[in-house]
Amino acid sequence: MNNIGLEHYLILSAILFSIGLYGALAKRNAIVILMSIEIMLNAVNIAMVAFSRYIVPEQLTGQVFTIFVLVVAAAEAAVGLAIVMAIYRNRETIESTDIDLLKG
Amino acid sequence: MPYQLIWLIFLLPVFSFLIISFLVRPFVKPESKVAGYLTIAAIIGSLVLSLRTLTAVLAASNHEIAVPNISWVVIGDLNISLGLMVDSLTAVMLVVVSTVSLMVQIYSQGYMKGDPGYHRYYAWMSLFTASMLGLVLADNLLQVFAFWELVGLCSYLLIGFWFHRPSAANAAKKAFIVTRLGDFGFLAAILLLFKHTGTFDIAQLHSLAVAGTLAGTTLTWSAIGIFSGAAGKSAQFPLHVWLPDAMEGPTPVSALIHAATMVAAGVFLVARTFPLFEHSAQALTTVAFIGAFTAIFAASMGLVMTDIKRVVAYSTISQLGYMMLGLATGGVAIGIFHLFNHAFFKALLFLGAGSVNHATGTFDMRLMGGLRKIMPWTSTTFLIAALSLAGIWPLSGFWSKDEILAAAYDKQPVLFYLAMITVAMTAFYIFRVFFLTFGGEYRGGSPEAHGHPHESPTVMVAPMVVLAVLAIFSGFWNVSGAFGAFMGHAETQGFVQGLFGIFIHSPLPLIALMVAILGIFLAYATYSAKWLSAEQIGRIFRPLYTLFYRKYWFDELYENIIVKIALLKGIFAGLQQIDTYGVDGIVNGLASTAIGGGRAIRRSQTGQLQLYGLFIGIGILAIILVIYVFG
Numbered sequence: 001m002n003n004i005g006l007e008h009y010l011i012l013s014a015i016l017f018s019i020g021l022y023g024a025l026a027k028r029n030a031i032v033i034l035m036s037i038e039i040m041l042n043a044v045n046i047a048m049v050a051f052s053r054y055i056v057p058e059q060l061t062g063q064v065f066t067i068f069v070l071v072v073a074a075a076e077a078a079v080g081l082a083i084v085m086a087i088y089r090n091r092e093t094i095e096s097t098d099i100d101l102l103k104g
Numbered sequence: 105m106p107y108q109l110i111w112l113i114f115l116l117p118v119f120s121f122l123i124i125s126f127l128v129r130p131f132v133k134p135e136s137k138v139a140g141y142l143t144i145a146a147i148i149g150s151l152v153l154s155l156r157t158l159t160a161v162l163a164a165s166n167h168e169i170a171v172p173n174i175s176w177v178v179i180g181d182l183n184i185s186l187g188l189m190v191d192s193l194t195a196v197m198l199v200v201v202s203t204v205s206l207m208v209q210i211y212s213q214g215y216m217k218g219d220p221g222y223h224r225y226y227a228w229m230s231l232f233t234a235s236m237l238g239l240v241l242a243d244n245l246l247q248v249f250a251f252w253e254l255v256g257l258c259s260y261l262l263i264g265f266w267f268h269r270p271s272a273a274n275a276a277k278k279a280f281i282v283t284r285l286g287d288f289g290f291l292a293a294i295l296l297l298f299k300h301t302g303t304f305d306i307a308q309l310h311s312l313a314v315a316g317t318l319a320g321t322t323l324t325w326s327a328i329g330i331f332s333g334a335a336g337k338s339a340q341f342p343l344h345v346w347l348p349d350a351m352e353g354p355t356p357v358s359a360l361i362h363a364a365t366m367v368a369a370g371v372f373l374v375a376r377t378f379p380l381f382e383h384s385a386q387a388l389t390t391v392a393f394i395g396a397f398t399a400i401f402a403a404s405m406g407l408v409m410t411d412i413k414r415v416v417a418y419s420t421i422s423q424l425g426y427m428m429l430g431l432a433t434g435g436v437a438i439g440i441f442h443l444f445n446h447a448f449f450k451a452l453l454f455l456g457a458g459s460v461n462h463a464t465g466t467f468d469m470r471l472m473g474g475l476r477k478i479m480p481w482t483s484t485t486f487l488i489a490a491l492s493l494a495g496i497w498p499l500s501g502f503w504s505k506d507e508i509l510a511a512a513y514d515k516q517p518v519l520f521y522l523a524m525i526t527v528a529m530t531a532f533y534i535f536r537v538f539f540l541t542f543g544g545e546y547r548g549g550s551p552e553a554h555g556h557p558h559e560s561p562t563v564m565v566a567p568m569v570v571l572a573v574l575a576i577f578s579g580f581w582n583v584s585g586a587f588g589a590f591m592g593h594a595e596t597q598g599f600v601q602g603l604f605g606i607f608i609h610s611p612l613p614l615i616a617l618m619v620a621i622l623g624i625f626l627a628y629a630t631y632s633a634k635w636l637s638a639e640q641i642g643r644i645f646r647p648l649y650t651l652f653y654r655k656y657w658f659d660e661l662y663e664n665i666i667v668k669i670a671l672l673k674g675i676f677a678g679l680q681q682i683d684t685y686g687v688d689g690i691v692n693g694l695a696s697t698a699i700g701g702g703r704a705i706r707r708s709q710t711g712q713l714q715l716y717g718l719f720i721g722i723g724i725l726a727i728i729l730v731i732y733v734f735g
Binding site: 021024025026033096097099100101102103 | 709710711712713714717718721
């Protein structure tokens with residue numbers, strides 16, 4: 001149990017990212033898609049902090065970057081939810097398959 | 105004489121054209137006669153300068169005046185210049201054009217009085233005179249071609265002068281299009297000559313043809329091309345159909361353009377490029393045979409027409425045929441001498457016809473008659489012109505026609521017999537006109553005409569008298585052979601010796617004279633003394649009469665068969681198929697391919713955002729894989 005290294009963090013990050021990617025591509029509910037994107041962002045955060053901790057421990061680049069990502073993710077969640085609300089008001093649905101105005 | 109004055113010959117009418125178009129027509133009342141006076145003043149200037157040029161050329165040792173060129177277009181090594189070629193041919197043509205033009209302009213002051221298009225008429229007449237003078241002065245083929253087209257344009261504008269009449273508008277189009285057919289050959293010949301010699305300069309082409317550098321098929325084809333242009337302008341068979349219709353224009357226009365000058369431009373062109381013809385036997389033979397055939401062919405139609413102007417028009421075609429025959433068998437001097445004489449008496453015949461029309465309101469000879477007593481001046485001058493045309497000694501027509509007959513006799517008997525028959529026909533048809541119009545009793549004129557016929561005003565009679573004097577005396581220039589010597593044929597004799605001696609050396613002139621008198625006598629017997637009934641003759645020769653009267657069905661052949669069937673239903677329809685299915689097919693095909701492709705690719709745009717994401721993901725994976733495998 002003592003030798004938890006960089007790979008373990010990266011594997012966790014990859015698993016989370018894949019789960020998030022699956023959710024973002026496969027789920028039909030817009031809220032769930034947004035949540036999946038948040039998971040993907042957090043997977044990236046874990047990877048960055050892990051890299052920072054294990055490769056350049058004397059610098060805080062990864063941690064600082066993670067803070068930025070969190071801020072952007074918060075903003076993204078706010079804007080995303082607002083868009084979902086707006087779509088729901090207009091079309092009374094948030095099923096992603098029904099939102100196909102760009103269909104050729 | 106300073107060479108700038110020679111430029112002025114051509115520029116004076118250009119100035120009067122510009123002043124009339126831009127100052128007189130917009131700002132001066134239509135009733136004002138200022139446009140006519142301006143034109144007349146400009147042409148008097150041209151005539152005086154032309155006469156000075158003629159005396160200068162006569163005095164010059166080799167009958168030529170050198171004029172410096174002006175550079176016009178320079179493209180690489182090619183230098184196209186604007187220049188004047190002033191030799192004996194030019195000098196004679198200048199005098200003919202400016203004299204006849206002056207007489208016609210003066211006459212028009214009476215004839216066109218009160219016409220709403222008066223200013224327009226004089227503007228175009230000025231432009232025409234300028235172009236014609238420019239044409240005879242030009243020293244290279246390109247310049248000739250430019251003026252050639254300009255006179256064609258003026259002819260179009262003036263034939264269609266009364267364009268509100270559909271017949272006039274159609275006649276104008278017909279004249280323009282038919283002559284354009286010939287011009288195609290002319291342009292092709294110019295380009296062919298340029299390709300082989302690299303020059304447009306007429307003098308240089310002459311020397312190349314004389315030296316034999318320019319020879320063989322190139323020479324023959326370019327000569328024939330030039331002749332096709334000349335045949336279009338001079339209404340030679342088979343492009344003769346436009347000239348009779350051109351009579352829709354005002355009569356003074358017919359006198360100037362369609363009798364004396366523009367139609368003679370074809371003859372002039374052949375004379376101008378004569379060394380090219382001289383060195384190609386085939387070209388000369390073509391010209392001679394087409395000329396002789398046109399002469400008899402047109403004369404036969406002139407026999408039966410009832411419209412006075414049309415008879416004179418066919419006569420013009422026939423005489424132009426004579427000129428071509430004269431050129432081809434006897435050389436420049438003989439052809440141009442007939443052109444010179446013909447210009448005066450034929451213009452006079454047209455002015456006479458116009459004067460008769462002025463009095464009776466019609467051109468139909470069946471409605472005329474008895475005008476000799478009412479119009480003594482017109483009838484006398486017309487008689488002089490008719491005698492001259494018929495070739496009666498010692499009027500001008502006799503001298504030039506005799507030379508042509510003699511030249512044809514030396515060259516080719518067939519041509520001579522054709523020409524001789526034409527002499528009889530010419531004498532007959534022109535005296536038929538004379539007796540029908542001026543002899544007998546007045547038959548009422550046009551139904552719409554009001555009042556009695558009357559002699560035309562002095563302003564119309566005076567030019568006719570001047571032309572009548574010229575029609576009598578112009579032939580005397582060559583009685584002693586002086587004209588021929590001027591043109592480069594050196595054989596002169598005493599004047600009196602020539603005047604009477606002509607009947608001694610050879611029986612030909614006497615025979616020709618007898619034949620002409622026989623023609624006149626037949627006309628007298630039929631239309632004046634009525635010993636022979638015209639109707640009865642017409643009945644006996646019914647098929648021949650119909651053939652002549654319907655003009656050998658050439659109009660129908662051209663319009664119904666060639667244009668409507670061969671061109672419209674054949675070539676044009678074929679081209680239309682190519683256009684519809686070939687050209688349009690390519691364009692439409694390209695467009696529908698693009699549309700079809702778009703329709704197919706459209707399917708991939710589902711509007712499903714997640715699907716797009718999936719593709720992006722697959723794409724990234726693919727890129728990574730590629731880098732991993734090949735990188």
